[in-house]
Amino acid sequence: MVHEKWLEEMNSKKMSRRSFLGASGKTAFATAISFTIPYSIENKKADASFTFTENPFTLGVASGDPLPDGVVLWTRLAPNPLAEDGLGGMTNINIPVHWEVAEDESFKKIVRSGTEVAAPELAHSVHAEVHGLGAGREYYYRFKAGNKMSLIGRTKTAPEYGSHIKNLTFAFVSCQSWTGGRYAAYKNLAEENVDFVVHLGDYTYEKRDTETLADFRINHALYKTSPDLRAAHAKFPFIVTFDDHEIENNWAKDVSQSDREESNERERFLALRAASFQAYYEHLPLRVRSKPQNGQILLYRKFTYGDLIEFNVMDTRQYRDDQASEGFPGGPLAPEASDPARTMVGSEQAEWLLKSLSQSRARWNVLAQQTIMAQFDYDTGEGISVNHDQWDGYRADRDRILKFIEYRRPSNPVVISGDWHSSWVNDLKKDFNNPHSKTLATEFVGTSISSGCGWKDDVEAALSVNPHIKFFNGDYRGYVRCQVTPKSWQSDYRVVSSASNPDATVSTLASFIVKNGKPGALRIGGVDVSNIVANTMFSGKPSPVSVTLSNGTAKAVEVDVSINVPKNWKSERVTIVLEPSGSSTVEVMVIPPAQIPVTEKLSLEVNAGKKTQVFGASLDFEAVSVPSGDTLLLALDSGSATSALLPSFSRLSPEDIWVAAKGYGWIGTAPSARDRNKLDELQRDFTLSRNTPTILRLAVPSGVHRIYILTGDASYASGNTVIRSEGRLLAESGGEFNPGQFKWIPFELDGGMEGREIDLEITGALKDGYWRIAALVMLP
Ligand SMILES: [Fe+2]
Structure with missing residues (x-):
């Protein structure tokens, strides 16, 4: 089965309750071992005792904390995940939840199973610690509660301690x-082939307003509504x-961040913290040892993958001293930031970490932690400006760790x-x-994954005074994929083309390699692709798509650029030789279909030969084409009263009330307009309204004419634009559109024998209730 398709296909299989019970019957022994229901709980026939009318597995399933002999399996029963009391639509009773682990996705070879109690005290979450699995192996798991079965999850155990891992x-x-933003990064990550995240x-x-345990539970449930x-x-x-x-x-x-000195502040914050820890545990695949106790949670822990790599997972929040100073993104370096008495990790965790590092026999030793450890000075002049929330504000702890690394190696x-x-x-x-220095x-x-980087410019401005920063990019959301062998560690910065588009595609922005025994990463040289620009094209005419190519290698590289187009399009191929470290902007011509307006998602193909990798943000782009205005009966570029017009087009702004001589205009309440100052003349601005309905009158010449309306928004997601006339639905764009995504919606108007005026009734639906018109054309 194609790897990325497996989950979808597997989970679309109908699984009868009968087969689940049948299968679990064969592993009665394992069930008995893991059976942990307290005696006080009513549990006559565990799986059949409760009937759900709705699917209780709305928050999905998860596994975590892989060890060589097992993982922890997680789910939470929540038929109504956003219920106001934070209990996910569950009542105040314990529910037994049965789990199964199999070697195969069809659950023919079930190797472990058991039952855990989902209790209201833990918001009916389940943390099933599975032992006795094989090391370094893939498994499948599922849950059953009452009459409902969860989707199937996949997991993988860690390899045997000390085993040789290639x-x-x-x-x-x-x-x-x-x-x-949206979670396109996760969507793409789910299709990667990684051992764990x-x-x-x-x-x-x-x-x-997140204050109570219920608030935190609802917030977690909200995040898990993302498929x-x-x-x-x-x-x-x-x-x-x-x-x-x-x-x-x-x-x-x-x-608390607010640092208020009121007497109840600490108490208030500790209650908030306890509620948050509790909800965090309830919603993540953490082992029971991490279950919060007395308002504290144990999160620093170690994971070992054979002889190859060891992860020291750290908690740099719960044990740290208060920030020495504020200022964002940086502030003048406070003397307290270097105070040896202040700590980022706390003494116990520091001892654990250094001991772990000194005892490790792994080739790579990872500190998996939160904030930036490298020094970063935001002040390009004489002073020093740092972010005191990061390791720059806790210099003594950083020095201790780096000194340890220097001397104990x-x-x-x-x-x-x-x-x-x-x-x-x-x-x-x-x-x-x-x-x-070394x-x-x-x-x-x-x-x-989705959070924005409003301080990108501050970082960029200060890069020149921080030469130990080898790479910085604040433009893209995504994740880092690491490929580790005994000889090298490669980090691929995988980024999505748009933060707001849930379907954005992923590409590798840059890759870096660390060689065994040589600290410091080296960039893997390749051809970088950036700045793809495709302005509105005229139907049947050669139109340029421009793209910037940079050669990051020390050799001249021949680069081949083409555009993948559908059948009725034409495109050319451009070959260019880039000098070492050279950069060039090339134009590749495409010809959209003649005579009709088209919107199409196209993609560039950039090939630099077998030995040279291609990096950059996504190669996908949206193309919009339209016949030249002088070949049309009506060619309206809709937008504000003053913004630039597409050549050969006329303006349709909110000020254009109906004038018979012009042949078009608004009747009654006019709409408003937006100019996004992005993309070209046609796509950057549009008229919009959610008054129902807005009337646009058109003078239609005799005969039947085809009309196309362009809808979309350069900056934001947009909803359905609906066109009616004389009580009849003519057309609608349907669905939701991603930022920068446009669509021509076609319909016909009949001018009769002598031509007539026709009123379009325009309404919006979905998303924000607005309709949007960026252009309107009438074909002869
Ligand atoms: Fe963040």
């Missing part, structure tokens, strides 16, 4: 603000740790970080102020 692939992610925090973001997040969980085991936003921005130990230390919503590759230096370790900072 390669391992994993991804790390962080920062998935629900309002920041490490989540470095900001799994959820607090809202102004893409659920798909990633169902496909790979996750190793998770939190950062600040699971509770609130920049919290530290028992101190654990094998290949690599730090992976999140928090900062941008992609970085950093040298961790013995002396950050001296570019010639590089002790490598840091890879992954961009966010």
